[in-house]
Amino acid sequence: MNRILKTTVIAAAVMGVVGVAQARDQVRIVGSSTVYPFSSYVAEEFGATTDYPTPVIESTGSGGGARLFCNGVGEGTPDITNSSRRMKASELERCIENGVTDVTEAFIGYDGIAFAQSNANDPMPVTREQIFLAVAAMVPVDGELVENPYTNWSEIDESLPDRQIVIVGPPTTSGTRDAFEELVLEAASENFAEAYGGEAYSDVRTDGAWVDGGENDNLIVQRLTQDTTAFGIFGFSFLEENSDVLIGSTIDGVEAGPETIASGEYPVARSMFFYIKNQHADEVPAMYQYAEMFMSEQMIGDLGYLKGIGLIPAAEQARAEAREAVANRVQLDVSDLH
Amino acid sequence: MSQSFDEISAQLRKRHRQSARLKWMSLGALLLALAFLVVFFADMLGKGLPAFQQAQVQVEVDYSEQASQLPLAAVDEEVRDLVSRGWLRTLPMQMRDNPELLGTTRTEWVLADGQVDQYLKGHASRLRDDAKARVDRLVEEGRAELKFNTTFFSRGDSKMPELAGIMSAAMGTVMTMLVTLAVAFPIGVMTAVYLEEFAPDNRFTQMIEININNLAAIPSILFGLLGLAIFIQFFGMPRSSPLVGGMTLALMTLPIIIISTRTALRSVPDSIRHAAFGVGCSRWQVVRDHVLPLAMPGIMTGSIIGLAQAMGETAPLIIVGMVAFIPDVSATFTNAATVLPAQIFTWSGEPDRAFVEKTAGGILVLLSVLIFLNATAVVLRKKFERRW
Numbered sequence: 229m230n231r232i233l234k235t236t237v238i239a240a241a242v243m244g245v246v247g248v249a250q251a252r253d254q255v256r257i258v259g260s261s262t263v264y265p266f267s268s269y270v271a272e273e274f275g276a277t278t279d280y281p282t283p284v285i286e287s288t289g290s291g292g293g294a295r296l297f298c299n300g301v302g303e304g305t306p307d308i309t310n311s312s313r314r315m316k317a318s319e320l321e322r323c324i325e326n327g328v329t330d331v332t333e334a335f336i337g338y339d340g341i342a343f344a345q346s347n348a349n350d351p352m353p354v355t356r357e358q359i360f361l362a363v364a365a366m367v368p369v370d371g372e373l374v375e376n377p378y379t380n381w382s383e384i385d386e387s388l389p390d391r392q393i394v395i396v397g398p399p400t401t402s403g404t405r406d407a408f409e410e411l412v413l414e415a416a417s418e419n420f421a422e423a424y425g426g427e428a429y430s431d432v433r434t435d436g437a438w439v440d441g442g443e444n445d446n447l448i449v450q451r452l453t454q455d456t457t458a459f460g461i462f463g464f465s466f467l468e469e470n471s472d473v474l475i476g477s478t479i480d481g482v483e484a485g486p487e488t489i490a491s492g493e494y495p496v497a498r499s500m501f502f503y504i505k506n507q508h509a510d511e512v513p514a515m516y517q518y519a520e521m522f523m524s525e526q527m528i529g530d531l532g533y534l535k536g537i538g539l540i541p542a543a544e545q546a547r548a549e550a551r552e553a554v555a556n557r558v559q560l561d562v563s564d565l566h
Numbered sequence: 567m568s569q570s571f572d573e574i575s576a577q578l579r580k581r582h583r584q585s586a587r588l589k590w591m592s593l594g595a596l597l598l599a600l601a602f603l604v605v606f607f608a609d610m611l612g613k614g615l616p617a618f619q620q621a622q623v624q625v626e627v628d629y630s631e632q633a634s635q636l637p638l639a640a641v642d643e644e645v646r647d648l649v650s651r652g653w654l655r656t657l658p659m660q661m662r663d664n665p666e667l668l669g670t671t672r673t674e675w676v677l678a679d680g681q682v683d684q685y686l687k688g689h690a691s692r693l694r695d696d697a698k699a700r701v702d703r704l705v706e707e708g709r710a711e712l713k714f715n716t717t718f719f720s721r722g723d724s725k726m727p728e729l730a731g732i733m734s735a736a737m738g739t740v741m742t743m744l745v746t747l748a749v750a751f752p753i754g755v756m757t758a759v760y761l762e763e764f765a766p767d768n769r770f771t772q773m774i775e776i777n778i779n780n781l782a783a784i785p786s787i788l789f790g791l792l793g794l795a796i797f798i799q800f801f802g803m804p805r806s807s808p809l810v811g812g813m814t815l816a817l818m819t820l821p822i823i824i825i826s827t828r829t830a831l832r833s834v835p836d837s838i839r840h841a842a843f844g845v846g847c848s849r850w851q852v853v854r855d856h857v858l859p860l861a862m863p864g865i866m867t868g869s870i871i872g873l874a875q876a877m878g879e880t881a882p883l884i885i886v887g888m889v890a891f892i893p894d895v896s897a898t899f900t901n902a903a904t905v906l907p908a909q910i911f912t913w914s915g916e917p918d919r920a921f922v923e924k925t926a927g928g929i930l931v932l933l934s935v936l937i938f939l940n941a942t943a944v945v946l947r948k949k950f951e952r953r954w
Contacts, residue, residue: 267891269725472690
């Protein structure tokens with residue numbers, strides 16, 4: 229034991245010295261797996277076209293990213309966290325408690341969530357209410373809450389085909405799942421406000437009709453190509469990339485597409501952000517250069533590179549405002565988030 | 567006692583049938599396992615082999631003043647959307663570092679765009695029809711073809727499939743394994759030597775033994791949590807570094823090395839020890855000069871197998887931040903790095919379909935390394951093993 233202890237202590241001491249001596253010109257980024265593809269694209273561009281090393285990006289999920297980001301200020305903490313939703317007020321409060329008081333918010337654009345199936349089937353337009361009735365654990369039948377009795381789509385609405393309900397979606401750890409619960413389930417449950425006592429309802433059934441597909445959206449896509457009865461829920465970029473084998477459903481009559489998502493017409497879309505720790509400005513000078521490259525028209529603009537890999541650009545005005553906020557290092561306040 | 571001949575022969579037949587059934591069932595199990603293996607390998611080879619080829623296009627590169635500002639201007643309009651943008655964007659820095667290039671025009675084979683690559687390999691491609699026609703024409707003129715993919719072995723991760731390679735992950739694996747070996751091997755062997763040769767047999771050492779055996783069966787992710795708490799949070803070592811990753815994996819490998827070393831030490835017959843004691847060796851001399859050298863092949867085999875296991879591990883490394891987008895090849899043990907299985911994991915989640923072959927290609931490389939390691943372990947054992 230003594231030996232283990234000694235070795236560890238020596239190693240730690242050596243590392244401590246090296247750690248201090250090392251100037252950190254490498255930006256460290258954590259956060260959402262949804263923003264990760266865009267963030268790493270910019271990071272690579274940044275590494276290839278400047279003299280700085282490529283920023284390191286860990287895909288930890290929005291919540292995990294905020295936790296690491298808010299752990300404090302200094303060497304070992306990340307400079308930027310990506311988020312596929314706005315930072316929560318509670319998260320920023322924790323940041324401030326730990327001394328991370330000066331944070332700037334950067335809005336980068338939108339991402340849609342697709343409801344899609346194998347293209348061996350005919351297109352099946354759905355409404356959020358129908359998805360809710362297919363997915364929720366308890367549903368109102370004749371004014372009373374009962375365990376979800378529907379096994380076929382045609383039982384929910386006669387216009388839908390006689391086809392077994394199988395939906396493969398993201399697990400609870402995923403930001404996509406959070407967004408799906410909020411934008412589809414909770415929103416639709418308000419139509420049945422009486423049955424649920426006026427509260428938003430987002431419990432998912434556990435009798436096998438809903439299948440957790442894992443964090444990897446590619447697995448959901450693969451599953452859909454094999455099981456043609458199933459529907460899948462995943463990020464819009466995966467639908468675009470696999471458009472030769474999958475077809476998306478219109479939701480509430482709106483087709484998922486760059487225009488409908490950016491305009492807010494498509495109901496299941498969310499905004500994406502990253503947050504900058506301004507207190508690291510002196511230690512990590514590359515941070516703002518990376519952020520500015522990210523916010524440039526070349527990246528998030530209408531003709532930007534990120535559009536090619538699935539980002540849905542915001543309106544020009546919104547982009548300009550977001551760029552302005554980053555350039556001026558506008559400090560985020562808890563009251564902004566309520 | 568008074569069984570008739572018929573009864574006995576009926577019983578015999580039954581026993582024979584039973585043993586035949588057992589034989590067929592075991593053979594069936596083996597064949598089934600083999601079938602899984604064959605399907606897996608065939609799938610991996612079918613998907614992964616294309617990753618070792620990469621489309622290239624022959625273009626005239628015009629190193630003009632304009633190209634140093636706007637790299638697109640360096641190549642003809644005809645091929646502008648067919649060459650890799652990842653290559654184009656490096657031109658301005660290349661010209662800045664090599665001023666003699668300015669004003670020259672050279673004919674070079676350059677990386678084609680990932681979509682061109684997919685099209686030439688016969689996969690689904692998002693190229694428009696007119697671009698496909700241009701690629702076909704280039705192929706006819708001999709100006710576009712699939713060549714051996716050196717990029718895959720010389721570069722790190724990338725968002726552009728044509729630029730993505732396993733170099734940084736391979737280097738990360740090497741560095742991480744060096745740390746693992748440097749920490750786990752001496753500590754593991756010393757612990758085993760103490761427990762086997764010096765320690766008294768009492769409650770305390772028995773408890774240690776049980777704990778070590780238990781540790782070998784613990785889910786690897788727990789070692790990741792331990793590494794996060796001790797190395798990163800307590801000692802403040804740099805996150806994502808091969809140092810932290812290697813030490814975390816060393817914790818995981820330690821029990822395997824200890825257990826295999828103890829087995830190896832135990833297989834050295836006591837007569838050797840007695841003979842050494844008989845000529846007046848001290849305990850330390852007995853261990854150093856006689857027992858350890860004789861046990862070495864067994865120790866090496868156990869260590870290599872432990873190392874191979876650590877090499878294929880991803881779960882604990884997620885926790886210490888080594889599963890990340892890290893395209894640069896790590897220069898020191900404290901820089902951020904990633905490892906081969908983590909790289910495969912990252913690629914498997916990419917939306918771009920061209921990464922399917924990268925994923926399978928990475929798996930093939932990792933499998934080759936593991937097969938090589940395990941074969942080395944077998945050879946070592948066969949060559950040096952002694953039977954007493």
